[in-house]
Amino acid sequence: MTVDSLRDYVRRLEADGMLVRIDDPVSWNLEASAFTMLANERDASVPLFESVDGMQLIGDPYRGSQRRPWDRIALGMDIPSDASHRELYDELINRLQTPEAPVEVSRSDAPCKAVTYTDDGVNLLDFPWPYIHAGDGGRYSNLHTLIAPDPDSDWVDWSYHRTMIHDSRTASVLLLAGEQTPNLYYYKYERRDEPMPVAIAVGAEPAVQYTSVMWIPTGRSEAEFAGGLKGSPVELVPCETNNLLVPATAELVIEGEILPNTRRDEGPFGDYFGYMHGPRRSMPALHVTAITHREEPIIPFCVEGTGVGYTENSTSSLEVGCVGPDATLGLRAGGFDIDRCVPWKPTPRTVYVISTPTTSPGYLHELANFIFTTWGMLHVDFFVFVDADVDPLDQREVLEALALHADPDEDFHQFGVETMPKVPLNIYQTPSEKGNVQTGTSKAKTSKAYIDATRKSDAGPDPVGDVDEQYWARTVLKNAGADPERLPFTEPGGSRS
Amino acid sequence: MTDEYVTSETNLPPDPEGGEIRLQITDKSTKEISSTRARISRSPDDLSDPVPLTVVKGPHENTEEQWYIDVLETDIESEEIDRELLEEAYEKVRNDANVINTRSDDVKTLLRYLVEKGRYSSVSQASRTIMFEYLSDHYPELLDEYVNIKVRHEQRELTEGGRDNT
Numbered sequence: 001m002t003v004d005s006l007r008d009y010v011r012r013l014e015a016d017g018m019l020v021r022i023d024d025p026v027s028w029n030l031e032a033s034a035f036t037m038l039a040n041e042r043d044a045s046v047p048l049f050e051s052v053d054g055m056q057l058i059g060d061p062y063r064g065s066q067r068r069p070w071d072r073i074a075l076g077m078d079i080p081s082d083a084s085h086r087e088l089y090d091e092l093i094n095r096l097q098t099p100e101a102p103v104e105v106s107r108s109d110a111p112c113k114a115v116t117y118t119d120d121g122v123n124l125l126d127f128p129w130p131y132i133h134a135g136d137g138g139r140y141s142n143l144h145t146l147i148a149p150d151p152d153s154d155w156v157d158w159s160y161h162r163t164m165i166h167d168s169r170t171a172s173v174l175l176l177a178g179e180q181t182p183n184l185y186y187y188k189y190e191r192r193d194e195p196m197p198v199a200i201a202v203g204a205e206p207a208v209q210y211t212s213v214m215w216i217p218t219g220r221s222e223a224e225f226a227g228g229l230k231g232s233p234v235e236l237v238p239c240e241t242n243n244l245l246v247p248a249t250a251e252l253v254i255e256g257e258i259l260p261n262t263r264r265d266e267g268p269f270g271d272y273f274g275y276m277h278g279p280r281r282s283m284p285a286l287h288v289t290a291i292t293h294r295e296e297p298i299i300p301f302c303v304e305g306t307g308v309g310y311t312e313n314s315t316s317s318l319e320v321g322c323v324g325p326d327a328t329l330g331l332r333a334g335g336f337d338i339d340r341c342v343p344w345k346p347t348p349r350t351v352y353v354i355s356t357p358t359t360s361p362g363y364l365h366e367l368a369n370f371i372f373t374t375w376g377m378l379h380v381d382f383f384v385f386v387d388a389d390v391d392p393l394d395q396r397e398v399l400e401a402l403a404l405h406a407d408p409d410e411d412f413h414q415f416g417v418e419t420m421p422k423v424p425l426n427i428y429q430t431p432s433e434k435g436n437v438q439t440g441t442s443k444a445k446t447s448k449a450y451i452d453a454t455r456k457s458d459a460g461p462d463p464v465g466d467v468d469e470q471y472w473a474r475t476v477l478k479n480a481g482a483d484p485e486r487l488p489f490t491e492p493g494g495s496r497s
Numbered sequence: 498m499t500d501e502y503v504t505s506e507t508n509l510p511p512d513p514e515g516g517e518i519r520l521q522i523t524d525k526s527t528k529e530i531s532s533t534r535a536r537i538s539r540s541p542d543d544l545s546d547p548v549p550l551t552v553v554k555g556p557h558e559n560t561e562e563q564w565y566i567d568v569l570e571t572d573i574e575s576e577e578i579d580r581e582l583l584e585e586a587y588e589k590v591r592n593d594a595n596v597i598n599t600r601s602d603d604v605k606t607l608l609r610y611l612v613e614k615g616r617y618s619s620v621s622q623a624s625r626t627i628m629f630e631y632l633s634d635h636y637p638e639l640l641d642e643y644v645n646i647k648v649r650h651e652q653r654e655l656t657e658g659g660r661d662n663t
Contacts, residue, residue, distance in 0.1 A: 135557075135558060167530060261580070275557075278555070278557035279507070280507065
């Protein structure tokens with residue numbers, strides 16, 4: 001049975017004992033985020049705050065359990081939450097290869113149109129946007145899907161950019177040039193001095209949220225991939241004040257336009273590296289033209305910055321659970337011989353592991369060049385390349401490959417020395433190194449790197465110990481019900497014959 | 498609106514104490530962000546109706562300084578600059594005399610006094626300086642946009658000049 005809405009997903013969480021309802025009044029001002037942070041750190045149930053100024057907030061609804069950070073992502077696609085990471089990964093590959101076209105429904109059939117505000121009725125401050133960290137520059141919507149059209153084609157991008165609420169009709173949106181939607185804004189709309197029509201779907205159904213964090217190539221329909229992930233078409237409905245289509249079951253939709261040459265303060269914000277992060281930047285201003293929502297909308301949010309290194313909030317779980325299959329398919333479509341591309345669990349946005357059967361130095365350099373000039377340009381710092389028989393989902397295997405096969409003298413490659421763009425949210429550059437914002441990106445430049453942890457020849461020395469016996473023991477334990485990812489040993493040399 | 502506000506040091510104009518300024522502030526309770534006309538000071542005694550204003554400082558805004566604010570007018574609309582009109586004015590001035598004509602015994606007397614006291618080297622210089630200071634304080638967005646236009650024009654001239662030489 002498909003999961004058609006956020007509240008459908010919430011019901012499933014509750015049925016599986018993963019949700020706690022809090023009916024005592026809770027403030028949006030730090031209190032909801034504090035409760036959520038504690039739940040995240042303690043691996044507790046997902047908190048649904050039922051009385052926040054008469055509305056509802058849900059804290060980090062997609063945060064996975066600490067040992068299995070992908071489990072609730074799986075639940076949102078009607079995949080058993082006890083599926084292994086490998087099973088989820090393979091199922092995502094399958095689903096992304098079978099996209100389904102969306103269907104358009106009438107306004108009367110769209111739950112997100114239950115209440116509609118336009119003109120003078122619009123007031124962002126009527127909703128309990130959370131103030132998440134002490135020191136944030138404002139209240140945020142930070143778990144949503146930003147929908148923006150390419151002015152030169154039918155393509156519509158779905159993405160995910162934190163948005164700071166200023167007043168009743170104004171917000172600022174973190175648009176960093178180098179990503180798809182920011183590029184539409186800076187290099188098309190703003191250069192033509194035109195506003196970019198947008199919609200922000202808050203609390204969209206899980207498949208839509210998942211697609212927003214995935215690498216969907218420019219020009220491809222995000223809605224079709226969301227339909228593939230879901231296993232049935234996503235229902236879309238027209239906006240009230242522009243021509244965009246939005247997910248019909250979203251909890252709340254903000255319609256508006258991002259104005260050309262108009263900036264508002266954005267940040268500081270405690271973002272995913274785990275630090276309060278300045279400086280405040282001038283980011284494009286969103287002028288809100290309409291708000292529509294379901295009855296008693298549930299507004300989801302993410303306490304970014306908690307559990308860094310342990311995948312303890314929604315976005316880090318989304319990275320671990322959703323990202324990887326998309327990149328694998330994209331790299332294969334680019335002509336590369338890839339087995340799996342997998343984000344490194346503790347730092348899922350900055351480090352990736354790629355297993356490939358083709359490991360010649362020139363090939364790996366070409367592969368790195370492709371990634372660092374496309375989807376990996378802004379966020380990814382480095383890659384680890386491993387042989388195809390090393391499982392990138394298994395951190396022990398990857399560390400073993402690094403220890404055994406990566407020669408510090410020859411296998412650590414810097415790429416684009418001090419010329420590559422870098423997201424200014426990192427903390428290893430000083431504020432002055434990051435510079436201020438003129439065109440939405442930063443002056444932050446750095447190197448990228450990749451590590452070649454592949455074997456240099458097939459004929460290595462004989463391993464100590466009996467590989468066959470270890471493999472037999474591992475198989476017996478696995479068949480007896482043990483989680484193979486928690487077994488306290490692995491095969492020498494990464495071998496898995 | 499409540500009675501406590503926050504602003505960033507980056508929002509403060511130079512020499513912010515004493516005179517009227519435009520200032521973006523955040524309501525500490527609602528987190529609503531608005532532009533105001535206000536007076537601010539580190540001492541509440543300098544203001545007629547002071548309320549606490551926390552000024553956050555540093556690149557990550559993680560240090561605080563206690564100031565006070567006297568809000569004179571709230572929700573000042575951020576003035577949208579008509580860049581087309583400003584461009585037209587820029588072109589007209591470039592192709593025309595850049596003299597500003599105005600007649601006033603009062604103004605000229607005051608300016609001459611300041612010149613005689615050594616504050617300015619001439620009445621013309623006093624006029625330019627004082628008008629610029631006023632424009633900077635009261636129309637900061639206009640000045641910012643003017644600087645952008647001027648830089649763009651100068652860059653264009655340099656580029657076109659370079660082409661001519663090739």
